[in-house]
Amino acid sequence: MSQSIAADLTAVGHSQAIDMERVEEAVLKPLVNPAGWRFAAFAWLLAAVFATGLAAWAWQIHKCLGVTGLGVPIFWGTYIINFVWFIGISHAGTLISAILRITDAAWRRPFTRIAETITIASLPFAVTCVIVDLGRPDRLLNVLLYPHMTSPLLWDVCCITAYFITSCLYFYIALIPDFATCRDRLAGKVSGWKEKLYRWGAFGWKGTEAEVRVHRGFMTALSIVLLALVVSVHTNVGFVFGMTSKPGWHTAVIGPYFVIGAAFQGLGALSFFIVLVRRAFHLEWIIPEEGLQQLRKFFLALTCFWGYFTGAELLTTFYGQHTAEMAVFNAKWFGQYSVSFWAMIAGCFFIPFYLLVTGRKNIERNLLWAGFIGNIGMWLERYTIIVPSGSRPFLPWGIGHYALSMVEWAIFAAWVAGFFLVFFLFARVLPMLTIWEIEEA
Amino acid sequence: MKKYEISRRGFLRWTGLISGGVLLPKGVGARVLSPQDRPLPNLRSEQYKPSICGFCPASCMLDIRLVDGKPVGLGGHADHPIGRGALCPQGCAVLQEVFHPDRLRYPLARKSRGSAGWERISWGEARNLLRFKLETLLERRRPEALAVLAGPRKDLRRGILQRFAENFGTPHFWKWDWTPAQPPKDAFKRMHGFSKGIFYDLSNAGLLVSFGWDWLQAFPSPVEAQRAFGRLRGGRRSRIIQIEPRLSISAAKSDEWIGARGGSEGAVALAVAHVMIREGLYDRDFVGGRTEGFEAYRKIVDEYSPARSARLAGIPEERIVALAREMAGSKPSLAVTSRTTVFDQIAVHSLNVLTGSIGVPGGVLAVQDPSSAPPASFLSRGAGGKGAASIVSWEQIPEAALSGRESPIGVLWVDGVNPAFSSPQPSQWRAALERIPFIVSFSPIMSETSEFADLVLPTHEALEAPQDASLVDAEGRRVDSFVPAVMPSLYDTADLGDFVLELARDIGGRVSRGLPWKNYGEALGDHAAKRGWKQGMLVGGGWSSAPSPVLALGRKKCRMSHEELARPDVAIEEPGRGLDLHVQFPLAFFQAEGAQLPYLHGLNGIRGAKLGDGWETTVDLHPETARRLQIEDGSAVWVESDAGRIQARARVCEGVREDTISMPVGLGHTAMGRYAKGVGSNPADIIPREFSFAGRALWRAQGVKVYAV
Amino acid sequence: MPSEKPSKTRKEFIVGAAAAVAAAAAAWAKISPGKKTASSPAKSAPERRGHRWGMVIDLDRCTGCQACGVACSVECNMMLGTPEEASLGRVIRWLKILPETTIRDGRVRQSLKPMLCQQCDDPPCVHVCPVSATFLSPEGIVGQVYARCIGCRYCVNACPYTCKFFNWDEPQWPQDVRMPFNPDVSVRYKGIVEKCLFCHHRLQRAKDKAREENRELREGDYTVACQTVCPTQAIAFGDLNDPKSDVAKLAASPRARRLLEELGAEPKVIYLQEVS
Known part of the structure; x- marks a missing residue:
């Protein structure tokens, strides 16, 4: 075993010499091998957590939002935080794939599929967060029946719908050649439904030159569209807050800030999963360390961007000295929310910054932790944007308090579990690396 | 030249328009999206009927909206002299009282003393049970062992109850009077010789100084207090000063809040008097001609130098001096306080004497109090309670019941009030109630007091029965009001008036002779005739109001020296x-x-x-x-x-x-x-x-x- | 084929887009002619014809007695609430007193403001509603369609006055308590947002009555519950567009202020500040 890894590692040194046969075999191995008991247990555990959350949601639908810890004046809480957070995670895929595909960064090649899977796995949970947050989810269709286009929430609906559809399309189109590979290589080795899936999914792909040309063209076009959507989606998510006059929300920087935050967070999620997949499926020789180093630099750049935007926003608020804004500012810096605020600053900036700067040697470990902590930091960031502004209304109605209720925790855990579950199931069914892109190299 | 500006609305509308135009055909959009007024339900019948709020003795007239005979809303009756269309928060909530889910639905008798078990009885049984207890008292020649604590309303029912008590022969009849919301009646009595009919002419005061009385929150007639405030704020805008340890509503709404210690109000008032006398600022004519005992008063006042009172009150000395000068300089200035210690009451009220604000508009006035009792023809037959009351006030019922081997009260009759909650240290009340052999409590809801009663009798809510009220409003007018029932009673409740009259007939003898009417309606007819009500008033409700003859308060000399002033009821504590x-x-x-x-x-x-x-x-x-x-x-x-x-x-x-x-x-x-x-x-x-x-x-x-x- | 004449296509697109923008701008201009110049409570939007309902609250007279709040609760079938709900701020009262304690020159002062929906002319809550459930009526009342609201609470967040309310739970009224409910006012249920509607049902009834009597709506026909019970007559209500009305006259007072005026929501509840 150790010998084979050593051999793999030598192979990494000569990336040119990567044997596509071996790559395909390694990438497709998880699709063929039956899942071990550990995986099964883990999956069942996640499923159980998810089911609990669904039950909690059912209870919440029955009782209405009174079962949450929300109240006046904090009207939005965990669900909206999670919505923004999951949208942020979803930015992993599109960002890496689209930006890097457009710029044709070579090191992206092994990462794209994982990135896109993260997007596809997280977006449904993001969208359902908003539905969970509704007082009347049964009236969801009113959004289509009585659309009121001045509402940033409706802009969001449009953007996210477009984003989701395009992402699915993008994900699928990128999969077609790999489906064909699966179809060809795994015939007879996997169960019937998988075979059928690969056959149907391949869409009669033969790999002719014409096919390849159309495919590449389509991918490039979609990348560009997606890039626009990525920016629009998170800008609009920011606008949902920024378009109100609420202290702490009403700032011009909030759109770009949300985009940068999401990119940072998405990259964090990607780093985390890349390292996980690399380890779990022993793909160290296909996902070379150089690629991780590039990822680290990119991640580091975004960390700095995040710090820059945060600093700009805080300094502007502080210099403005607007009474209502300062109430929120002070609550974050010194008051009620100082713990989450400073934890956010540490989690989004200082810790990832340190890990990434010093990460040249322990690249895997540092990337994993930076991604993980960055994501927790970003959850806290959403929290410190949404909750403190709620707790300090313009008029002296008093200070609001908000603590997550059991139902909120259950749904929170369920959605995270659901996301992981979907991701891992995908990893068992679909090749986690984009074989055709690696081949291309 | 039109000027165009980009407003947020404009911008949003603009973007909305473009996007909307893309997404929806315009006409369809407008029709679907702009919400239409939902037509209101057709009401088969809608009418407004007057009623009288039963929560407090102010007796504001309500205007009840009835739809299909059911009360569904209310306001104040626009023309009634007490409320003038306004209400206080309690008055607004009358319907919640009528339709309270925990209202008692029928008479209850306790199964046995000390148990929490109740059983339903009929009104006849209830009357018999009570009659038996009362007759026992009469047989033992202990009529004074009946104590009646009547509700504060100024109406015929309370009059009948009072008559009943007097004819029964007990001196222990009290109307529940809640001192925090009363003017300094004890001072009035001691200084002017009487207290009935004396009132503050708040709305005409030139300067209003309240010594510790949060009068906007606790005034005998809350709506009238608010209205007086509105009038003080309108027009020439009189100054209001509030002396109170806390920034109460009255303090917040005043022009100046002096945060003196609680209990030091009398000392502050005497220091103000001290400054007025020292600087010769008081009304010499008034004091010289219409008071007695000024020299003795002056001696007491000498002890309360501004420095001493300022120390006791924990406020700057200059503020007292300034207050004295301002009070003397503004006419009419009115010093008000509530019914606290006799010392405080006299000390504060003496300032009205010093500033000559007695018997003048904007000061302290008095009218003849219209007795709310039944007609005179009937009163004359009542013998009244025999002998002096052994209990000074209803508030000392616990002390009386708990001292000695046996409770001096054999039967306690509680009419709609709840002293076991609303008196200081209600645990004493509860202990006393346990000792009193028989208690009958009239209460719409099981109150703390009722829980100790042997009989709990739910009477009609105000809306379910005809109501009357006879009182003097805050401007000195005599107001008689009457309204018929607005709705039938919801449950097996009874009219207190009917109950008492029937009980009196059952007991017979002098009690019965004293109350010759068959029921409340008959008594009311008699009452209306004596008061000269117009016939229409008894049919659809209404009121009569007439200025009451103003009593010249100052005609009789006002006594200024009092023992209570030399020796306070409660020693004024040094701070700290x-x-x-x-x-x-x-x-x-x-x-x-x-x-x-x-x-x-x-x-x-x-x-x-x-x-x-x-x-x-x-x-x-x-x-x-x-x-x-x-x-x-x-x-x-x-x-x-x-x-x-x-x-x-x-x-x-x-x-x-x-x-x-x-x-x-x-x-x-x-x-x-x-x-x-x-x-x-x-x-x-x-x-x-x-x-x-x-x-x-x-x-x-x-x-x-x-x-x- | 399009590749043959790319320039023309692009040009067409630009021309088309410009035309669309111009048309939209024209439409916009038509909708809001010269709106919002210097605005003071007294002279805002005199151009708009018809009624413009507004309220003036004289804080110098108001004693914070809260009769208005209870009258509102009774008139509009308000939820009852429990201490637990109160601790989370979930008890809905369309009108309540907003107290504010300030210390100026060493003197402690407390101001008491009756707060209800400020009925903005440019309501932030309306703009953000995704389903047109809240809207500005032609007579200036900000309405709420309970049957349409999806409970996203965006409008509640957008309201700078915190005067919109969400039903966190199904309101509980025992059958007895429901008995005296006002038949003119819809009973709200879980999961939706509600707000003060300036007793809109009373306006409808007043209009019906005026129509029956074949006359125009007169001042005093349309009153609101809070105003009628106010013992100090601190609340005036009426048509701000009618220069002869009490509200219009009071709104011209030098003491007239609107809350958070700097936000530009143009509220139609005007406060006359305390004299001190």
């Missing part, structure tokens, strides 16, 4: 001995009633710091006090006095003295239905039983401790 407990009386819980009405719960005083405070009992602490005691804003604390301890939520605010804490009365019920029970705590629990020279309970506690739970 622990915390004072100041009790507030929120208007929503006027007379400490109203917690059973959910719409009133959030109105438990006005709070600033935290949301939802109104639903629990808070204790106001000055930030400095809180820091010293290491108590955080919003934390749960114990408040402990010699009489006990209660829990409350700390509220740190600047509007209270550093040596004082303040709590609102109204919550903390252990009965009174589902909405009141178990919400908050009752500060009365920790008010020690202390009485003024007039035998009235004092709402104050000193040396109080506050500590975290």
